[in-house]
Amino acid sequence: MKNKLFVIWYLFLSIALLIHFSITILYNSPVNPITYKYYPAIQSYMQPLFNQNWKLFAPDPVSNNHKLLVKGYYKGENGKENETQWIDVTELLVTELHKNRLTPLRLAVAQITTSTIETVNKYATDQMKAEASVTEDNTQKGISDNDRPSYEELINHAINGDGAYPRELIVLRGASSNALYKTFGRHFDEIIIRINIERFPDYYDYIMEEDVEIETIYIQIPKIPYKEISEL
Structure with a gap:
């Protein structure tokens, strides 16, 4: 039995x-x-x-593409401010990296990529705080964290000489200024940095849904002084 x-x-x-x-x-x-x-x-x-x-294999699998763009501003002979077109800093760096896989530029690219993601995350944190501050629950609790300066306010303080630039923005500023110098062979007065973000839906969404598209948004950092630099 x-x-x-x-x-x-x-x-x-x-x-x-x-x-x-x-x-x-x-x-x-x-x-x-x-x-x-x-x-x-x-x-x-x-x-x-x-x-x-x-x-299960990657705690935070990549579902976004980040592109670092920059535009330069300078005064012409007539004193009028001129601007360049947007330069794709990421593409320039990747092109240089593909020419020589063993170049030390690989470390710089990794640092720039990390700084780009950190900047995006800090803007996203500010957005979440702004959304949370209008909820009834947070209003009742009076969260003191919302009283802290936002990331963009910290940047504006640095521009006005009232503070230091965030570490990751120092990296992006140097890389962007270097890309402008290499592209146009001249220095500039100011630059604007933009981070383009392409968000991809889950793989199953491509199969199960017909109208799935890649979402593209961007973050634009306020105009900051150009960093005079000729080599990355």
Whole structure:
């Protein structure tokens, strides 16, 4: 009797595990005719207890593209302020990097990329604080954190000589000024830095929805002085 129960229990567990791992494999597999046909059933089984995604391998998988752009301002012979077109600093750096994979520029590119992301995150934090400050809950609690200067206010203080530029902006300012100098062979008076952000939807959204598009937004930093520099 015990052997019979053991066999039944063994078969039950084997079938259950086989079904579970089969569905898990389909859930994590690239979209194909089978996963497309049984997508609702697979999602119903996996959500929410067995939910998995690529965050299992990367805590914060890349879903955005960041491009660093800069525009230079200078006074002409007639005293009138002139401006350049937008220069894609990121593309210039990547092009130089592809010419020589062993160049020390790789470290500079990594630092610029990190500084770009830090700047985006700080603007995003300011936006979240601004949205939270208008809620009834935060109004009642009187969150003191909202009284701190915003990131853009810190930049304006630095421009006016009342404080230092944030570390990441010092990096972006140097890289942007260098890109302008290399492109036009001259120095400038002021620059405007812009970070373009392309947000990509989840992969399944491309398959399951027809009107999915890449969202493009940008962050523009106030006009700051040009950094006279000829080499990165």
